[in-house]
Amino acid sequence: MRAEILSTGDEVRSGAIADTNAAAIAEALESGGITVMRHTCVGDDTELIAEVLQAMARRAEVAVVTGGLGPTMDDVTAAAAALAAGVALREDPEALTQMERFFRSRGLEMTAANRKQALLPDKAVVLENKNGTAPGFRMQLGDCRLYFLPGVPREMKPMLARHVLKDLKAHQQAEGRFHRVDVVTTFGLPESVVGEELRDLAAADSRLQIGLRVLFPEIHIRIYSHGKREEGLETRIGELKIAIRERLGKRVLSEEGRRLPEVLGGMLLDRGATLALAESCTGGLMAKQLTDVAGSSGFFLLSAVTYANAAKRAVLGVGSETLAQYGAVDETTAREMAEGARRVSGADYALSTTGIAGPDGGSDDKPVGTVCIGLATPEGSTAFRYGFSFGDRDMNRRIFAAMAFDRLRLYLSGLLPLKKVRT
């Protein structure tokens, strides 16, 4: 099945916001075994939208359209759909009922402007929006099934799942087709190396395809399986995951698509262990990433973002002599930071980062991209020093954070050389 995506709205057209809806829709469709051929974005222009809808309907069997379903003058997508289909707009009683229900549930009064949102192209089927006032709709244009969804992501996404993917999946299942995407996450090898290692694996079974995705600094391996529903495909996916793990070893973070902070959090929760951080160059990024993990309050106790040396001394107890002798970016300092975070928080483990994310602050001895990572454990503490050359502050901070998390992941897995740990 071939699909196209259309995003409408002057905010997206003019670049005021990036079109993240198109990516979310494309990913969902592709994961369901539907090939997305093209995305298009145009502004709030009735004739232009109608022209694009007609062109899409000639080329694709499925089209997903977002935006322009709101109550204002700028919201012209329903009118454009009617124009494209050569039908009239009519007030849809079901759409009106759904909107009234939405307003009532919020204790609000429906305005006349909102009533306009119930005007749908003749023969369109309303799609309920439980998170906003703009109903979506589905209609047929030639051989193409078009779904119209609002542009606000938190309204669009549940409707995509509920009204589009389920509908398409039912359609595929009726035809006995099978689609699934599995994700194996990795950290520590460049994309080219991961690709090289897996080159022959993909060719072994025509029902499976392997794709790589860079979610810096992680590389995600996506296994697309498709075909008729039959015995053995799930076993084959399991065998492929084993083969991937044999080749990439400790670089594999998760076979269930989990990212590094979530994997580390899960390991800590499994052990009933707690973690504290002492961040300098990562500036709160590690804390942010950990507290984005559901259930993080079960293992995460503290991050001391000690930007100033005085704060490293006062909060973490880093020695004045250490800072004077070695400076802030040093393995001894990193180790004392981690020890201090562990001590002050009472956590089982602590990680620290101190480095030079750039763009300024580098020297010949410690160029931009240098990071020292401290790890404190019940067995003792250690530190590491690495150098990266991304030349980009944001990338440096993200690789520093991931390297730190990965040190603890490897330590907890028994894969970090213990001789390095100093008691």
Place this chain on the structure above:
Amino acid sequence: MRAEILSTGDEVRSGAIADTNAAAIAEALESGGITVMRHTCVGDDTELIAEVLQAMARRAEVAVVTGGLGPTMDDVTAAAAALAAGVALREDPEALTQMERFFRSRGLEMTAANRKQALLPDKAVVLENKNGTAPGFRMQLGDCRLYFLPGVPREMKPMLARHVLKDLKAHQQAEGRFHRVDVVTTFGLPESVVGEELRDLAAADSRLQIGLRVLFPEIHIRIYSHGKREEGLETRIGELKIAIRERLGKRVLSEEGRRLPEVLGGMLLDRGATLALAESCTGGLMAKQLTDVAGSSGFFLLSAVTYANAAKRAVLGVGSETLAQYGAVDETTAREMAEGARRVSGADYALSTTGIAGPDGGSDDKPVGTVCIGLATPEGSTAFRYGFSFGDRDMNRRIFAAMAFDRLRLYLSGLLPLKKVRT
């Protein structure tokens, strides 16, 4: 001038990555007074790209194309451009020289695969890429001027500025045209209210247009000025900014497009003052936002991300009785957190957040969206309590952080009722 944008590549087409390039290009072109009519995205498909290029060239006077200029088999954009123009590919000596220079500067050897990247459509003009191996190029197709840039954002963006915007600006200046975008940033009023307040201002001068952009939780007012270069337009922009400030008052953050953390950082730097944070529900987000500000080491000393109550006690000295009596989400606790962060860091000011970002953890008394913010100053300390109903963890954390930063901004501006500050 009408423009279109084409993004090529299976990673974007399939939704593996969002098309942030298109937004960046659209914004840059629109800021330069060029209207972007449409973005398109297709995969690595020579015939399809060629077909889209021809369609774009029929509709637009300018087109910017990204992606598909690399050394692999998938990189087919130059071949597609040649196909669209009905010309051959030829090895461009200037492109080859530039690539050799790039490899030499990195101490690397150029491979045969890279040599392919010097194959450009006949009559195309090479555009140097100083940050990668893939050269861009410019060519004419009918009445349309097409620019081809690589897809990697950190290579694309400098080339967009250097080769596309400068070129188009020179073209406009030769015709005596003037374009400028000014941005006034605001926080604290909903978009609808800002729009209502400014409704009549935009109509006063046809050379000026006002647009709103939501960069949650800030609302940015964009003033587009265009026309023939003439006396008085800059004065008129200044008058408009004064009128905006008269209407929105203390809600205006900056007339130079600066966002809240940068504005607050600037105020602190101006005063030679320092800041510490004590974060609970914001989980490091405030520290991350401050350390994203250039020069943040000049004012930012510490953020204690005290997720656990024990860490609030141990690091910040929050009283056990306070936590037992009032709980973690409380104004007294928030105030003690701020006082503790100020004391332990020696900072002049401290802010704290403790609240319920969700999705879980809410109660009837303290629903999801509740936040308490503490502010400690040399004059004494105070706390605030707010409730938000975005129902989204990420949005809650961002509004909590902004509310906290804004309390200090207003306090430093003398706009926060001083009677609330407790000594």
